[in-house]
Amino acid sequence: MTEETLYWAHLAGVEGVGGAIFDQLQRRFGSIKRALExxxxxxxxIPGLDERTAEAVCRAHLTLEGTQKKLEELVQxxxxVITKMDADYPPRFRDAVNPPPLIYQLxxxxxxxxxxxxxxxxxxxxDVSARRAREYGKYFAEMGLSVVSGYAFGVDINGHIGAIEGGGRTVIIPGCGIDVFDLKPLVPSGIEDFESLKKHAVVMTEQxxxxxxSARSSLARNRLVAAHAKTILVLEARLHSSTLDTVEHxxxxxxxIFTQLFGSVSEKVMGNEKLxxxxxxxxxxxxDLKKxxxxxxxxxxxGSASTDDDDLRR
Known part of the structure; x- marks a missing residue:
C-alpha cells in the first residue's frame, strides 16, 4: 500500500467528498496528500465545496493514524485498496457516472x-425466476462469460450461485462495506470461506x-453494475424498482438490454413488460441466451474490452 493510497482512503471517509471533489482536488493540488495538507x-x-466540508478536509490529516491501521488490517x-489512479482499477468502472475514487477489492x-x-x-x-437466474448464470459460465450483480437476495444471489456452479466467474458488487460482506448466501454453491470464494469471484465495493x-448505497452500486456489465438481463422487475434504476444507467x-418474457403480466413483472x-x-x-x-x-x-474472444470460449 502506497502513501498516496492511504491519503485517498482517508479522504474518502470525509463526509460530503465524492468522486467529483476528488478529481478537482487532484487537479488543483497535484496529489491528494497535498490537498489534505x-x-x-x-x-x-474548489467549486461546490462548502466551508464545513473544506475544514473537514483540512483536519483529516489529524486522524490519519486510524485509517492507516484499518488499511493494514484489510491488507492482512x-x-x-485500489484508487482511480492505479493501473488495476476496474477499467469499466470509469464509464460510470461519478466513478468511485477508490474501491475495496477481495x-x-x-x-x-x-x-x-x-x-x-x-x-x-x-421460485421460477430464482431457478432461471441460477440456470442462466450456469449457462453463461459454461460459455466463458462472467456474471455480475449486486448480491441482493432473490435474482442477484441466484445468478452468482449459478455462475459458480457452472465452474465460471462472478463479479460481486455489494451495497455494503467489505468488512460486513456475508458469505452465507453463497453456501449452496459450495463456497465455505473467502479463499474458496476468490477462486470463482471478485468482490468490489466503494463503500x-x-x-x-442501505437503500442509498444500494442505488449507488447500481451504476457500477451497469458500467461493468456488457449486457443486462432483467429476470423479474416491478415498475418502480432498483432493477430498473440499474437498467437506466x-x-x-x-x-x-434483455428482458425475460412471461406468459401473463402481473404487477411483479410490469418492469419486464415496460422494457x-x-x-x-x-x-x-x-x-435464447445465445443472443x-x-x-x-x-x-x-x-474493441470496448481488452479481452480476446478466446476467453469467451474457454
Missing part, C-alpha cells in the same frame, strides 16, 4: 470478468469497510 482558503477554491485479510480480476452479463431482478422474486447495506451507457415495449431483447428460455452471448462477443470485437 493545504490551507482552508485554498481548498475552498487479503483485501486490496480477489483478483480475471480476463473473463471483463466480459460480464448482469443478471438482475427482484429480491422478492418467485467504507464497516458500512452496512445501462441505457445511458449504450449497453444492450419489452421499449424494444429490449426478448428471452423466453435458456435457448446475449453474441452481444457480448460483438462488444469485444468492437
Amino acid at each position: 493545504a490551507p482552508v482558503d485554498e481548498v475552498l477554491e 485479510k487479503g483485501i486490496d 480477489g483478483k480480476m480475471e480476463n473473463a470478468d471483463q466480459n460480464a452479463v448482469a443478471i438482475i431482478g427482484s429480491r422478492e422474486c418467485g 467504507p469497510p464497516a458500512s452496512d447495506w 445501462a441505457q445511458k451507457l449504450g449497453r444492450p 419489452r415495449r421499449e424494444g429490449a431483447g426478448e428471452i423466453q428460455s435458456v435457448d 446475449i452471448v453474441a452481444a457480448v462477443m460483438e462488444s469485444s470485437d468492437s
